[in-house]
Amino acid sequence: MRNILAILGLGLVIMVVGGYFLDWYHVRSVGPSAGQKVITVDFNKVKEDTSSGLQKAQQVWNGTGQPPSAPTAPPAFPGTNPPPGGITVNTNDGKLQINVPPPTFPLPK
Numbered sequence: 001m002r003n004i005l006a007i008l009g010l011g012l013v014i015m016v017v018g019g020y021f022l023d024w025y026h027v028r029s030v031g032p033s034a035g036q037k038v039i040t041v042d043f044n045k046v047k048e049d050t051s052s053g054l055q056k057a058q059q060v061w062n063g064t065g066q067p068p069s070a071p072t073a074p075p076a077f078p079g080t081n082p083p084p085g086g087i088t089v090n091t092n093d094g095k096l097q098i099n100v101p102p103p104t105f106p107l108p109k
Contacts, residue, residue, distance in 0.1 A: 022049055041096040 019025055025041040 019046070024049070039098045041098075043096065 022045070023042070024046045025039060027037060027039050030036050030038055
């Protein structure tokens, strides 16, 4: 049981790190004090990258050696300011945008 949990944890770490470097999601700070975090996930990019990876794996397995088609440029993310207050979730064209407000309690210094 412990080994299964370790494998699942390793898979999660690989997906998070790999997704960051493949531009599957972006984390940015917005607001006057830059305390509010916005996480934007581009599901179209994830789907595109996984399908092209599967195509490459099939080509290697079959030994065809034909290169896949050139990848398209990722769409630009909108630079809108999220509304103040609670957590808001927006989905536009296969992208998930989560707006998290800054903490309202005093943080230790």
